[in-house]
Amino acid sequence: MASVAEYYAGKSVLITGATGFMGKVLVEKLLWSCPEVKALYILVRPKAGQSMKQRVSDMMKCKLFDRVREDNPDFHKKIIPISSELTQPGLSISPEDVEKLSACINIVFHCAATIRFDEPLKHALQLNVIATQELLSLAQRMHHLEAFIHISTAYANCNRKHIDEVIYPPPVEPKKLIESLEWMDDGIVQDITPRLIGDRPNTYTYTKALAEYVVQQEQDKLNIGIVRPSIVGASWQEPFPGWIDNFNGPSGVFIAAGKGILRTMRANNDAVADLIPVDMVVNLTLAAGWYTDLEENILPLSFRKHHVISSFKRNPLEQAFRRPNANITSNYLINQYWILVSHKFPAFIYDLFLRLCGQKPQMMRIFNRLHKAIGLLEYFSSQDWEWNSENMNMLMSQLTPEDRTAFNFDVRQLNWPEYIENYCIGTKKYVLNEDMSDIPAARQHLRKLRNIRYTFNTVLVVFIWRVFIARSQMARNIWYFVVSLCFKFLSYFRASSTLTN
Ligand SMILES: CCCCCCCCCCCCCCCC(=O)SCCNC(=O)CCNC(=O)[C@H](O)C(C)(C)COP(=O)(O)OP(=O)(O)OC[C@H]1O[C@@H](n2cnc3c(N)ncnc32)[C@H](O)[C@@H]1OP(=O)(O)O
Ligand SMILES: NC(=O)C1=CN([C@@H]2O[C@H](COP(=O)(O)OP(=O)(O)OC[C@H]3O[C@@H](n4cnc5c(N)ncnc54)[C@H](OP(=O)(O)O)[C@@H]3O)[C@@H](O)[C@H]2O)C=CC1
Numbered sequence: 001m002a003s004v005a006e007y008y009a010g011k012s013v014l015i016t017g018a019t020g021f022m023g024k025v026l027v028e029k030l031l032w033s034c035p036e037v038k039a040l041y042i043l044v045r046p047k048a049g050q051s052m053k054q055r056v057s058d059m060m061k062c063k064l065f066d067r068v069r070e071d072n073p074d075f076h077k078k079i080i081p082i083s084s085e086l087t088q089p090g091l092s093i094s095p096e097d098v099e100k101l102s103a104c105i106n107i108v109f110h111c112a113a114t115i116r117f118d119e120p121l122k123h124a125l126q127l128n129v130i131a132t133q134e135l136l137s138l139a140q141r142m143h144h145l146e147a148f149i150h151i152s153t154a155y156a157n158c159n160r161k162h163i164d165e166v167i168y169p170p171p172v173e174p175k176k177l178i179e180s181l182e183w184m185d186d187g188i189v190q191d192i193t194p195r196l197i198g199d200r201p202n203t204y205t206y207t208k209a210l211a212e213y214v215v216q217q218e219q220d221k222l223n224i225g226i227v228r229p230s231i232v233g234a235s236w237q238e239p240f241p242g243w244i245d246n247f248n249g250p251s252g253v254f255i256a257a258g259k260g261i262l263r264t265m266r267a268n269n270d271a272v273a274d275l276i277p278v279d280m281v282v283n284l285t286l287a288a289g290w291y292t293d294l295e296e297n298i299l300p301l302s303f304r305k306h307h308v309i310s311s312f313k314r315n316p317l318e319q320a321f322r323r324p325n326a327n328i329t330s331n332y333l334i335n336q337y338w339i340l341v342s343h344k345f346p347a348f349i350y351d352l353f354l355r356l357c358g359q360k361p362q363m364m365r366i367f368n369r370l371h372k373a374i375g376l377l378e379y380f381s382s383q384d385w386e387w388n389s390e391n392m393n394m395l396m397s398q399l400t401p402e403d404r405t406a407f408n409f410d411v412r413q414l415n416w417p418e419y420i421e422n423y424c425i426g427t428k429k430y431v432l433n434e435d436m437s438d439i440p441a442a443r444q445h446l447r448k449l450r451n452i453r454y455t456f457n458t459v460l461v462v463f464i465w466r467v468f469i470a471r472s473q474m475a476r477n478i479w480y481f482v483v484s485l486c487f488k489f490l491s492y493f494r495a496s497s498t499l500t501n
Contacts, residue, residue, distance in 0.1 A: 004403045007290045009036035011146075012104040016086065016135065017111030018042035019055060021246050022151065022232060024064055026109060026282045028239055031068045031075050033406055034286075041101060043084035043091065043112070056081045063430070067239050086112055086131035087123070091138065102141045107289050108148045110135055113211075115248060117202040117376040121193045122181055128207035129174055129214055136218045147223045147289050150215045154230040154274065154387060155380065156208040159199040162386045167226070170213040171198060171206065201379040225288040229281040230387075231380070234423040236277035236414060242426025243278070250275060253377065255427050256370055258312035260322030260449070264338030265374055267328045267381035274385070276411065277419065283407040287395055307417045311424040316442035318434050321363075322346065323449050330382060343367050 013030065017023040018040075030037055044052045060069075060076050068075050082101070085092040093101070114127045132150065139148050157163050177196070181189055197206040215224055233251070234244035244251055250273055256262035312324040327338050344367065351361035396410060404410070428434045469475040 001398075002290075003400055004287060004290045004407050005034045005036070008034035008107075008286075010038050011106040012039045012041065013037060014041045014043070014101060014105045014108045015111065016043045016084075016109070016131075017113065017151075019044055019059055020111060021244075021248070022278055022281060023111045024059065024062070024245075025235065025238075025243070025278045026111065026285060027079065028064055028068055029279070029282045029286065031065075031078065032071070032239065035072070037078065039078055039080055039104070041080045041082055041105065043086070043093070044081045045083070045085045052081055052083050064239060064243060064245075086134075087126045089134075091131065091134050093138070098138065098141070101138065102143060104144070105139075105142045106144050106146050108135070108139055108142075108145065109151070109285060109289065110149065111151045113151070113208070115204060117204050119203050120186065120190065121196065121203045121207075122186065122189050124203040124207040125178065125181060125210070128204075129210045130178060132211045133174075133214050136215065136222070139222055140218070145222065147225060148215075148218075149225040149227060149285060149289050150211070151285065152212050152215075152226050152228045153205065153208050154228045154385070155205045156212055156228065158201065158205050158380070158383075158385065160385075162388075164388045165391050167212050167216040168209070170210050171200070172196070172210070174210045174214055177210070202376065225291075227281070227285050227288055229284075230274035230276055232278050232281055233275045234277065234426040235279040236419055236422075237408075238279040241419075242422035242424075243430060244423065244426045245430055247431065249377070251423075251427055251431060252373055254308050254312075254424055255317070255431065256374075257308050257326045258317040258320070258324055258424060258427065260320040260324050261343075261366065261370060262326055262374070263322070263342035264327045264329070264335055265381065266330065266332065266335045266378050268330050268384060269328055270384070273381065274387075277414070280409040280411060284392065284395075284409040287399060287403070287407050287409065291395055291398060307420040308424060311421045313446070314421070315425050315428060315436075315439060316446050317428055317432065318438055318442050318445070320442070320446060320449065321350075323446050323453070339371070343371075 008030065015023055015026060018027050019042075023042075027040055027042065030040060042056070044056055046052050047055060050058070056079065057076075059065075060079065065075070082093060082097050084097075090098075110132065112127070112131065114124055116124075136148070139145055154163070157168050160168070184192075193203065197203060200206045200209070212226060215226060218224060231249045233249070234242050247255065253262065253265070309324045309326060316324070327334075327342070329335050329338075344364075347363035347367045350363045354361050354363075392409070396404065399407065425436075429436065469479050
């Protein structure tokens with residue numbers, strides 16, 4: 001059997017979602033590790049006033065492509081953008097482009113999706129399900145297609161506790177749902193969405209489950225592979241440690257914790273996050289494409305510990321609101337208590353301070369957004385799942401020793417503390433665009449915050465003393481009782497230590 005790089009040599013690959021987080025890393029890795037790949041056709045839409053060409057050209061200037069650029073300054077010649085809006089009929093690909101793709105594509109990687117948890121059902125269905133159907137129809141017209149790899153999510157079946165490497169029956173027949181939603185206006189769809197998604201937490205996981213079923217329906221006609229990554233995080237090693245470019249999933253949580261905004265979160269302490277580095281997911285995806293005869297190919301990975309706070313204390317973010325420190329609890333009431341004491345109260349005080357300085361209050365607004373985001377993630381951080389991963393182990397065993405290094409997806413090799421440290425540094429450098437040379441100033445800022453906290457606590461104690469103790473006889477009695485008890489304990493301790501000596 002050919003090595004992975006040999007397999008991709010001379011092949012034309014079609015990628016959807018290439019401008020996204022995972023798509024970019026996939027494009028880079030293909031160019032780097034499979035330099036003989038013939039062409040990468042990427043489906044791109046114009047966005048935010050930028051033309052498709054401009055977007056692709058900006059993407060290729062990104063630091064992510066540094067090593068590829070150094071190795072081959074003409075690498076962009078292999079990337080062929082195809083204009084496509086996936087929510088439009090026929091994916092709005094021109095007839096000429098359809099012809100071109102039908103004639104040359106060997107492998108399809110379908111990464112595009114809406115991953116928002118609050119996406120209206122109609123839109124999530126349009127992009128995650130209908131567009132997948134359209135892409136499968138296009139794939140069937142491709143004369144030389146060898147594999148169709150669909151990126152799903154390990155949470156597509158999160159309504160189950162144990163998830164096997166199978167496609168479960170869909171919650172509803174996708175065709176029927178599409179037909180019924182067609183005539184409904186957005187208001188009605190919004191009203192019935194909770195009933196439709198049932199025991200799934202959001203439209204994302206619901207539509208991803210439907211998409212898997214839609215893909216499976218074509219398994220007799222195409223070589224299908226489905227990859228189910230769990231929570232995709234910053235890169236582990238490639239192209240360099242810590243690459244991340246968005247606030248999704250854990251990244252937003254990490255940043256909020258690093259900025260000292262997030263001080264409490266509801267999570268199951270025994271199963272913090274099923275995190276997997278993006279480069280491992282990409283390696284796995286490329287290996288899945290190489291192993292084309294596979295019927296289903298479902299590959300979840302998991303992670304349980306976080307070292308976020310200590311990492312941010314070593315490498316602080318600029319202008320933190322408070323010192324990083326987060327309480328993780330599975331208890332609803334304790335969490336609500338900390339939200340009040342550590343989120344809302346400091347936000348209120350800070351906004352009051354801003355108002356007094358004649359500025360616009362902003363902290364409450366930031367916390368409201370944070371609570372919305374954390375609330376949406378809570379379902380995933382508070383539960384534990386068991387995933388079967390036999391196919392992943394089997395795939396690993398099929399790789400040559402060289403490929404096991406070049407396309408490594410063995411999560412056991414990860415040094416998690418080191419990975420999380422690089423992840424946190426990555427959020428600082430690539431998401432927030434902060435300079436590493438500012439770290440001494442950021443540390444100084446944290447020291448200042450610590451001193452402010454000490455001063456604040458002292459003032460608070462004196463205040464409580466004045467208000468509650470100094471004015472009430474009963475409080476004074478309790479206070480004297482506590483002090484005398486401490487005094488007696490100290491005397492006893494001193495006497496007994498003298499006796500021992
Ligand atoms: C202490 C250690 C604990 C460790 C413990 C970790 C446990 C961590 C468990 C995670 C568990 C995940 C499980 C995923 C499982 C999948 O399958 S991964 C798929 C992941 N998908 C996501 O994560 C998407 C979730 N995000 C969303 O749905 C939406 O962003 C939200 C949360 C509803 C917010 O929507 P919104 O209010 O409309 O805001 P949005 O338009 O997204 O963003 C507005 C702006 O704020 C920025 N922004 C977004 N989020 C943030 C943020 N958190 N902070 C600052 N700015 C932000 C955006 O970049 C954007 O900037 P502009 O582009 O406007 O300049
Ligand atoms: N991130 C994660 O933690 C996880 C992700 N996944 C799956 O991995 C895949 C990739 O996720 P990720 O890279 O994080 O997502 P991103 O949101 O970063 O990327 C989504 C991609 O889809 C494209 N896209 C969205 N809407 C359209 C449209 N209407 N027409 C054309 N293209 C469109 C986006 O293009 P544009 O730039 O134009 O918006 C972008 O390239 C998804 O299928 C997701 O379900 C699975 C598990 C976890």
